[in-house]
Amino acid sequence: xADHHFGGIKIRHLYKIFGPNPKPYVEAVQKGLSKTELNxxxxxxxxxxxxxxxxPSGCIQVIMGLSGSGKSTLIRHINxxxxxxxxxxxxxxVDVVKMDEAELRAFRRHQTAMVFQKFALLPHxxxxxxxxxxLEVQGLDRExxxxxxxxWLDRVGLKGFEKKYPNQLSGGMQQRVGLARAxxxxxPVLLMDEAYSALDPLIRMDMQSVLLDLQKEIKKTIVFITxxxxxxxxxxxxxxxxxxxxxxxxxxxxxxxxxxxxEYVANFVREVNRGRVVHVDAVMxxxxxxxxxxxxxIPAGTTIEEAMRVLVSGSDEDVFIVGKTGEPVGxxxxxxxxxxxxxxxxxxxxxxxxxxxx
Amino acid sequence: xxxxxxxxHMDDDALRGLKKAIDEGFRAFTRSYGDLIENLFSPLQSFLxxxxxxxxxxxxxxxxxxxVAIAWFASRSAKVVLGCLVTLLLIGYFDMWDDTxxxxxxxFVCTVLSIAIGIPIGILMARSDRVQKIVSPILDVMQTMPSxxxxxxxxxxxGIGKVPGLIAVxxxxxxxxxxxxxxxxxxxxxxxxxAADAFGTSASQKLFKVQLPLALxxxxxxxxxxxxxxxAMVVVASxxxxxxxxxxxxxxxxxxxxxxxxxxxxxxxxxxxxxxxxSQAYGQRLQKHREIVHG
Numbered sequence: 001x002a003d004h005h006f007g008g009i010k011i012r013h014l015y016k017i018f019g020p021n022p023k024p025y026v027e028a029v030q031k032g033l034s035k036t037e038l039n040x041x042x043x044x045x046x047x048x049x050x051x052x053x054x055x056p057s058g059c060i061q062v063i064m065g066l067s068g069s070g071k072s073t074l075i076r077h078i079n080x081x082x083x084x085x086x087x088x089x090x091x092x093x094v095d096v097v098k099m100d101e102a103e104l105r106a107f108r109r110h111q112t113a114m115v116f117q118k119f120a121l122l123p124h125x126x127x128x129x130x131x132x133x134x135l136e137v138q139g140l141d142r143e144x145x146x147x148x149x150x151x152w153l154d155r156v157g158l159k160g161f162e163k164k165y166p167n168q169l170s171g172g173m174q175q176r177v178g179l180a181r182a183x184x185x186x187x188p189v190l191l192m193d194e195a196y197s198a199l200d201p202l203i204r205m206d207m208q209s210v211l212l213d214l215q216k217e218i219k220k221t222i223v224f225i226t227x228x229x230x231x232x233x234x235x236x237x238x239x240x241x242x243x244x245x246x247x248x249x250x251x252x253x254x255x256x257x258x259x260x261x262x263e264y265v266a267n268f269v270r271e272v273n274r275g276r277v278v279h280v281d282a283v284m285x286x287x288x289x290x291x292x293x294x295x296x297x298i299p300a301g302t303t304i305e306e307a308m309r310v311l312v313s314g315s316d317e318d319v320f321i322v323g324k325t326g327e328p329v330g331x332x333x334x335x336x337x338x339x340x341x342x343x344x345x346x347x348x349x350x351x352x353x354x355x356x357x358x
Numbered sequence: 359x360x361x362x363x364x365x366x367h368m369d370d371d372a373l374r375g376l377k378k379a380i381d382e383g384f385r386a387f388t389r390s391y392g393d394l395i396e397n398l399f400s401p402l403q404s405f406l407x408x409x410x411x412x413x414x415x416x417x418x419x420x421x422x423x424x425x426v427a428i429a430w431f432a433s434r435s436a437k438v439v440l441g442c443l444v445t446l447l448l449i450g451y452f453d454m455w456d457d458t459x460x461x462x463x464x465x466f467v468c469t470v471l472s473i474a475i476g477i478p479i480g481i482l483m484a485r486s487d488r489v490q491k492i493v494s495p496i497l498d499v500m501q502t503m504p505s506x507x508x509x510x511x512x513x514x515x516x517g518i519g520k521v522p523g524l525i526a527v528x529x530x531x532x533x534x535x536x537x538x539x540x541x542x543x544x545x546x547x548x549x550x551x552x553a554a555d556a557f558g559t560s561a562s563q564k565l566f567k568v569q570l571p572l573a574l575x576x577x578x579x580x581x582x583x584x585x586x587x588x589x590a591m592v593v594v595a596s597x598x599x600x601x602x603x604x605x606x607x608x609x610x611x612x613x614x615x616x617x618x619x620x621x622x623x624x625x626x627x628x629x630x631x632x633x634x635x636x637s638q639a640y641g642q643r644l645q646k647h648r649e650i651v652h653g
Contacts (some may be wrong), residue, residue: 079556108558120553123648124571134557136567165647185557 006057006188007092008221009078014051014087016073016245019044026086035244047073048245051087055238057188058219062236064226070245071225075193078223079112080104091189109138113182117194119174121166127153127177128162134185145184152180156210172203179210183218192224196231208234229268233257233277241265253277275305275341283340284321284330297322300329308337388514399521402471406520409467410601413459421459422446429632433639441635445628454603454625461592461602462629468524468588472532473581480539480577481565490540497533505530505594513598523600531588538580542573575648578641585633589626 015026017038025033025044035046048070055061065071076082077089080096089096091111099107113134121130131149140148153159156176166174175195182190192211196204208231215222226232232239233253240250241261249261257277260266280302297320298307311319311334318331367373413421422443429442449458483490509526516522546569554568570577596604603622610619 081552081555105558105560108556110558112556114553114556116549116553116556118549120547120549122550122568122572124574124644133567137557137559137563167647191556 006221007090008057008059009053009055009061009092009189009223010088010090011051011053011055011074011077012088012090014048014074014077014089015085016047016070016077016082017044017085018047022085046245048077048084051245051247053240053247053250055221055223057221059237060215060222060224060235062224062226062232062239063242064229064232064236064239065242066227068244069242071227071242072193073245074242075191075223075225078189078191079108079114109134109185111187112189112191113185113187114191114193115175115178115182115195117197119166119171119178119198121174121177121181123166125165126162127158127164127166127169130166130177131180131184133181138185148184148186149180152183153177155183155214156180170203172199172207175199175207176210179207183214188221190220190222192222194225194227197227204231211235229272233272241268254279254282258282273305275308276303278304278340280304280307280321280332280337281330283336284332285318285336287320287328287330296320297328298332300324304337304340307332308334311337384511384514392515395515396517396521399516399525402467402524403521406464406467406524409463410460410520413463413466414456418450418455425632429636432636432643434643435639438635438639442632445632449625449628452621452625454606454622457601457603457606457622458625458629461589461604461626464520464524464527464592464595464600464602465585465588465629465633468527468531469581469585471524471528472535472584472588475528476532476535476580476584477539477577480536480580481543481570483536483540484543484569493536497536500529501533505591506597509594509598518599520600523595523598526598527588527591527595527600530591531584534583534587535577535580538576538583539573542576542580543569545576546572575641575645578637578644582634582637582641585637586630589630589633592626 015029016022017025017029019025019042022044025038025042029038029046029049035049038044038046051074053061053063063071063074073082077084078091078096080089080099084097087097091107094107096104096107122133125133128146128149131153132145135145135148150162153162156179158173158176158180161169161173166177169177175198178195182192196207199207211222212235224232224235226235233256236253238250239253239256240247241256242248243264249256249265251259254277256265257269257272257274260269279300280298281300283304296310296314298310300321300323302321307319311332318333320328321330321332323329368376425446426439426443429439433439449455479493483493505526508529509522512522512525516525550568550572551564554564559567592600592602593604593607596602596608603626606622607619607626609615610622
C-alpha cells in the first residue's frame, strides 16, 4: 500500500429507498417527492436522499444525526452491507456499487474494517483470536496473524488480556478489542458505527483520545458515526449532519458551530462548549502593521479555551496571534475571547423561536 | 337423517380396494427394490456390528475406564464421574452388562448417524425459509406418528434385524437434532453476522467460524434430546430384533416378569442419566464464555 496513495471516498447522488419495489420511486424522489408522501402514498420509506460527501484520504469524517436520520444506513453503504437504490460510492476510485460478490469480498477484506456499536465480538473466541479474525478471513498464516494482532492489542492498551474472553471484559475494553480487530486488518478505510455510543462518558472520552492518538500515526480514512455533537466536534476533521436521510450541513467543527445552516443545527450547537471548538482566528482583530513587538504570542489555530488559559495567567494586554512562519496575523484580548464564548446566548435571545425552547 | 348421526364414510369396498392397492403397490416395490436397498444399507450393518463387537468383547474394566474418562473430559465434575461409575458397577453386578453394552453401542451408532444426517439438514433449513417450510411438517409427522407404525414399512423393506431397528430409531430420534441445529443457527446474533460480513467472510467461513460455533450449545441440546429419544425407542425397536436391554423388557411384558422388567427398565434409566448428565455438562462448559458478565 505504501507505493499507492489511497484516493479517499466519494459518495455521489446516493439514494436508498426501503420497500418491496424501490427502483421506480427514485425519479419521483429526485423530482421532489417528500419522505412523508412516499410513505403514505406508496408505502416505501426514504432512507437516504441525494447524499454527496467527499472524504479525502487520511481524514476523519464524522456523520452526525439523531436516531432515524439514516446515519447507520449511510455507513453501511460504504462497504455495501446495504445495497443502494441509486448512486455511486467510490472508494479509492472504484465504485463499490458495481462490484460482484468476489470483488466485494476482497474489498471488504482488504480495503475496509469496521467497528460496531454493540462490539460484535465472537463470544467463543478469546481476545487474541477475536483480534485475528479479519486476518484469518484474509487467509494469513497464524504466525503473522498473532504478530499483527499482538501489536495492535498492545497499542490499544490490552496487553496481558489476550487470553481473556469478551464476557470477562468491560464495555470499554471490549470496544478496544473491536478497534484492535479493525486496525489489524490494516485497511485504508476505518468505519466506526456509533462505536462509542454504548460506552459511559468517561470511557468514551478516553476512547476518543485513543483514536485521535492513533490517527496521528495511522492516517486512515475514518468514517465515524455518532449522535453526540461533542464527540463529532472533537473527532471530526469534517462533519456532515444528517436529518431525515438528507445532509443538511457539511463542514469543519468551526463552520458548524459558527454558521449553523438552519435552526435544527443551531439547536444542536447551542449547548456546545464553543471554547473548545472555535479558533482564535475567528475572533481576533486583524493585525495592524508595525505594532508587533515579539512578546507573548499564540499560534493561529489555537482554540479559544487554550488561548484564555494563556491570557488569564498573563497580563491584561492584547496578545499577538502568529501564523505558521511566526509572522503576526492579529491580536486578541480576554474581552474578545469571553465575548465569543457567551455570544451564543445573546444570539439565542435574538431568536424568539429558539428562546421559547429554552 | 341417518347421515347426521353416522358419519357418511367412503364406500366399504372402495376403501378396502384403496388399502389393498397401496399395500400391493408397496409390496411390489419391496420385491423389486428390497435387495438393492438392503445392499445400500450394508455399510451401516458393518458399522453396527463393529460397534457391537467392540462394546461386548472389550473387557468390562476397559469399557468402564473409557466411559469414565469421557465423562471426566466432558464434564470435569467428580460428581458426574462418580455417578457414572456407580451406575455402571450396579448394572454389571445385576448381570445386565452384555445387554447394556449392546444398547449403548446401538445408541452410539444412532447418535452418530443422527448427527451426520441431522446437522446438514439443519444447516440447510437455517439457510432457506423454503426448506424450513418443507422440512418442518415432515419432522412433525416423524415425531407424532406412533413409532410402531413406521416399523411396518421398514420391516417390509429390510426384514427383521439391526439395520431396520437402527432406521426406526433414527427416524424417531433425529427431529430434535435437525430442529435445534436450525434454531441454533437462526438465533446467532445479527450483529455478529454483520461483523462477519463486514470483514469479508465467504459463506463457508461464516458457517464454520461464526454460525456453527455460536450455535453449538443449542446443537448440543439437540444431541442430548436425540440420545434420550433413541433410548426411549430401544424397547420398541427390540420388537424387530434389536438386541439389548429392550429384549428382556419385551420378554417381561409378555410373561409378566415384574422384576425382570423393572431391573432392565432401571438399567435403561441409568444409562439415560449418564448420557444426559455428561452431554449436558459438556454443553454447559461450552456456554461458559457466552453469558454476559458485564453490562
